[in-house]
Amino acid sequence: MKKVLIAGLVQRETAAVEILVGMTWPGVSCFTLPRCLTLAVPHQNRTARSCCCCIIDVAGFGMRHHSIDAQERLIEFIDGRPALLVLRGAHGQRWVSLCRAPETTGLSYIRAPYTPAELRHALGRLLDATEPGSPAPNESAPAAPVLPHTSQRLKSLYHLFPGLAAQPSFQLVHHLGQVSDDSLVRLGHDAILLIDLQQGWLASSRKLNQLTEMQKTLQRRQITTLKLSRDQMKTAFADNIKDRRDKTVLPLDQALWELAGDALEHAELNARSNLTLRLKAMPNLTRLAHTRPIDIQLAAVCIRAPQNLKTLQGAFAGRKKDVLRFAALSLASGLAETTSVPAADHRLATGQAAAQPAQAGFFKSLLDKLLN
Amino acid sequence: MTNIYKILFTGPVSSGKTTAIQSLSDIGVVSTEASASDDVKSLKPTTTVAMDYGLMKLPNGDQVRLYGTPGQKRFDFMWDILARDALGLVLMLKADAPNPVDDLRLYVGEFRQLIDETSLVVGITHTDRGGMQARQKVARALVEMGLPPTVMDTDARNRQHMAILIQALVYSINPFLSG
Numbered sequence: 001m002k003k004v005l006i007a008g009l010v011q012r013e014t015a016a017v018e019i020l021v022g023m024t025w026p027g028v029s030c031f032t033l034p035r036c037l038t039l040a041v042p043h044q045n046r047t048a049r050s051c052c053c054c055i056i057d058v059a060g061f062g063m064r065h066h067s068i069d070a071q072e073r074l075i076e077f078i079d080g081r082p083a084l085l086v087l088r089g090a091h092g093q094r095w096v097s098l099c100r101a102p103e104t105t106g107l108s109y110i111r112a113p114y115t116p117a118e119l120r121h122a123l124g125r126l127l128d129a130t131e132p133g134s135p136a137p138n139e140s141a142p143a144a145p146v147l148p149h150t151s152q153r154l155k156s157l158y159h160l161f162p163g164l165a166a167q168p169s170f171q172l173v174h175h176l177g178q179v180s181d182d183s184l185v186r187l188g189h190d191a192i193l194l195i196d197l198q199q200g201w202l203a204s205s206r207k208l209n210q211l212t213e214m215q216k217t218l219q220r221r222q223i224t225t226l227k228l229s230r231d232q233m234k235t236a237f238a239d240n241i242k243d244r245r246d247k248t249v250l251p252l253d254q255a256l257w258e259l260a261g262d263a264l265e266h267a268e269l270n271a272r273s274n275l276t277l278r279l280k281a282m283p284n285l286t287r288l289a290h291t292r293p294i295d296i297q298l299a300a301v302c303i304r305a306p307q308n309l310k311t312l313q314g315a316f317a318g319r320k321k322d323v324l325r326f327a328a329l330s331l332a333s334g335l336a337e338t339t340s341v342p343a344a345d346h347r348l349a350t351g352q353a354a355a356q357p358a359q360a361g362f363f364k365s366l367l368d369k370l371l372n
Numbered sequence: 373m374t375n376i377y378k379i380l381f382t383g384p385v386s387s388g389k390t391t392a393i394q395s396l397s398d399i400g401v402v403s404t405e406a407s408a409s410d411d412v413k414s415l416k417p418t419t420t421v422a423m424d425y426g427l428m429k430l431p432n433g434d435q436v437r438l439y440g441t442p443g444q445k446r447f448d449f450m451w452d453i454l455a456r457d458a459l460g461l462v463l464m465l466k467a468d469a470p471n472p473v474d475d476l477r478l479y480v481g482e483f484r485q486l487i488d489e490t491s492l493v494v495g496i497t498h499t500d501r502g503g504m505q506a507r508q509k510v511a512r513a514l515v516e517m518g519l520p521p522t523v524m525d526t527d528a529r530n531r532q533h534m535a536i537l538i539q540a541l542v543y544s545i546n547p548f549l550s551g
Contacts, residue, residue, distance in 0.1 A: 016518075364432075
């Protein structure tokens, strides 16, 4: 089991790091050298020395300011291991610009205050750096997911499934996925949709099942979009939706999932490439017209950590098409994005170790009960 | 031999805990309801004061006991007792509450140890009255707290909804089960 040395952090921050490590990497444990009252560099016992990497608050070592002496003592403490330095205040930047460590020591930095997501990302890179042959962490590498924007998300979807963009039944989802402002979308003379990106809903003058029927024959040229201001949205809703008998108002991700799901119902999905999928939010599975247990299962796996598509297909060997369908719907609905964060080992990406055999029998029986 | 497991339901007053247990239970729910006093009276005439209890009898002979905590904070001495050895936590939140994220933070804080040791799913109820942003806000807050955003809109009266929520809980505990 890998061990991470936490040194110089205050007690509360130490606990937070331990929780985050435990939740994200169940195969990794932490060993702590508490911050000394004198802010001195703590003595390392054998367990501390056996840790594969370190998280160090330099302020807790009495080294808030960079100096050659402080640098030498810090490097001696790190002893060639990858290390994440927690920096505080304006003086922290001087550590980044002045610290000269041997090439074998992979130093990375995180500036306090940081968010759990930033810390998790930095820790992920730190742990990666402990793998043989891994490059040392690089401060300049992007911390954010690679494809955060709507159009880029579609790009990522089409990169994975190149044939999808041209598929006639996918034109409505394609169009809605490109909307980048609050908008009114007209589908010929048959339906009006309002998309509120700020609040995350879609309103339609027609029922969802009518829209899914319409999208089967809809031509791209029949779809027109008009950007709306907030005031115009209210007026458009009152004029076009509010009093319609067949009106529908749904969370946007749910509407896109349903439309994309219907459009892909008979499609043969062939992935051209591999990617790492990060599920940002759970599909609204309770409200979907057709929720299958495999979708719940895949959502539960992907919601805990980014997952590599090929690994996922390997883990669900008999359900490869379902994995691809889930990836396509997650991307099309905006719930997922591709990411530069390395995927977790699927065996480690869950909150607990595998259940005991007796418990596995129980879980299966519980699922049987819930499915009937 | 019959193995007995436990799933815990928690959440604020009138978030649908008792109803959720009723939807899943094979027996009539044993409920310790009492006439509401104080501010709860404006929400509902009676409220759970000790716990709700339901039971799922599984095909293999095992049993799942479904426990609901009292919603009011002043009965929180029951929470620790009920949380012991639970398989996981189902948190019910009201979309039309003044601030569902505040409620989330309160209950996650109170049950953090159980959540870290097991798993959490969140069901958002009363979405017809609370707009559509509650799920998104709660998901964001869960991520900020370092937790997976396993949250869905839910009608506690709907067995299918509750079954999906419990399936999500089961798969987050043991994700590679074949159904």
